[in-house]
Amino acid sequence: MSYTLLRGSFVIRYPDIPRQGPEPDGDTIKFRPDTPGLVEGLPRPSGRPPGITRRGISVRLEAVDALETHFEDTHQELAGADLARDELLRRLGFTNVVFFDDLPNKVRSADQDSLRGHVLSNGIDANGRMIGFVYAGEADQPDGSSVFVDEALVDQSVNAALLADGHTYPAFYGTLPTTLRAHLAASSRAARAAGKGVWPRSTADPDGAAVVPDEASLEKLVIGPKLFRRAVSYLATGRTDFDGFDEWLRADPVHRDDRLFRLDTLEPSNMHDVVAAAGRSLQLTVWPEDFVIEPDPAPAGSPTRPGLAALSASR
CATH class of the missing domain: 2.40.50.90 (OB fold (Dihydrolipoamide Acetyltransferase, E2P))
Structure with a gap:
């Protein structure tokens, strides 16, 4: 190109x-x-x-x-x-x-x-x-x-x-x-x-979830920056756990729930499809090189x- x-x-x-x-x-x-x-x-x-x-x-x-x-x-x-x-x-x-x-x-x-x-x-x-x-x-x-x-x-x-x-x-x-x-x-x-x-310090990835008790703890972690940015914006709403993270992502398909193409399944998807979040646990379930983000x-x-x-x- x-x-x-x-x-x-x-x-x-x-x-x-x-x-x-x-x-x-x-x-x-x-x-x-x-x-x-x-x-x-x-x-x-x-x-x-x-x-x-x-x-x-x-x-x-x-x-x-x-x-x-x-x-x-x-x-x-x-x-x-x-x-x-x-x-x-x-x-x-x-x-x-x-x-x-x-x-x-x-x-x-x-x-x-x-x-x-x-x-x-x-x-x-x-x-x-x-x-x-x-x-x-x-x-x-x-x-x-x-x-x-x-x-x-x-x-x-x-x-x-x-x-x-x-x-x-x-x-x-x-x-x-x-x-x-x-x-x-x-x-x-x-x-x-x-x-x-x-990479040796990376967490919240397919190798394992991260436990995030609060924003201060999030700042000390090495996690995918896109997931970090979404988590910071979510916690800024006053929520104290990730039980509502999936719903929050889906509520804004442009600025939160990015459109993706999964290279592992060869299917179109969204950000919520590659994130597992509940309680204090947060994880990107697919390696970031295995999906393409649409502008x-x-x-x-x-x-x-x-x-x-x-x-x-x-x-």
């Missing part, structure tokens, strides 16, 4: 307003494209336009899901979450990155506030972020080139390195080509089998392809 090449700079700190700067984590980083019109010209399967400003746009790394350093005033196990973030920054070339003590997700200082790099993207997600494979340094091809991405090119990305080292969980959406998904799934399985990264559907009337003006601006 062809991706659009975007040249630009990865940005981790705003020198004029550092305390209001980006908050890089293990699967998201700010990117300032050389040609903003190229971003406007990307497909938007969920109907959401790109959230780009003069300072750039957030890039959500394709195929990976890192432990949350921050989500709705909570976080996951910080040892794994911070390590994934630090590894992403290291592989992009950032050095001596120091975060504020009172704002632990914002960069206080670093040897570089921004570094040249490039992204291979095939669209905008439901949150207005650019989805892509990220690479350090300059690309050989011109800005805006259509690039066929194969397994060898994927393996050069930071995304692939994070999966291979077990720093992130896999997260495969329907916009990811099948050949690349299968390749990256094999890499993630190998990392799990070798006990790399987060959020576009609201009625929302364009999923860029308009003519955006396409003209990108040329």
Whole structure:
């Protein structure tokens, strides 16, 4: 499948307003494209336009899901979450990155506030972020080139390195080509089998359920980040156990009960079909590389392809 090449700079700190700067984590980083019109010209399967400003746009790394350093005033196990973030920054070339003590997700200082790099993207997600494979340094091809991405090119990305080292969980959406998904799934399985990264501490997965007495306990666990995000939002409603989790998921088929395609059964399903939850017990019953997540559907009337003006601006 062809991706659009975007040249630009990865940005981790705003020198004029550092305390209001980006908050890089293990699967998201700010990117300032050389040609903003190229971003406007990307497909938007969920109907959401790109959230780009003069300072750039957030890039959500394709195929990976890192432990949350921050989500709705909570976080996951910080040892794994911070390590994934630090590894992403290291592989992009950032050095001596120091975060504020009172704002632990914002960069206080670093040897570089921004570094040249490039992204291979095939669209905008439901949150207005650019989805892509990220690479350090300059690309050989011109800005805006259509690039066929194969397994060898994927393996050069930071995304692939994070999966291979077990720093992130896999997260495969329907916009990811099948050949690349299968390749990256094999890499993630190998990392799990070798006990790399987060995998020795992983719980609430097919190997066993997690016992979650409260939100504070949830923050210390290593579980699939998507399941964590759903559990945090559920517990925020005031519930103290997971007896109503299935019903809560089903009540919102867009923002909670994601549409899936099960690769183990070759059947369409939903998030509730791969979760077992009751009492204090929570478990993802299928490994995350064994299902494909469908992007959020576009609201009625929302364009999923860029308009003519955006396409003209990108040329």
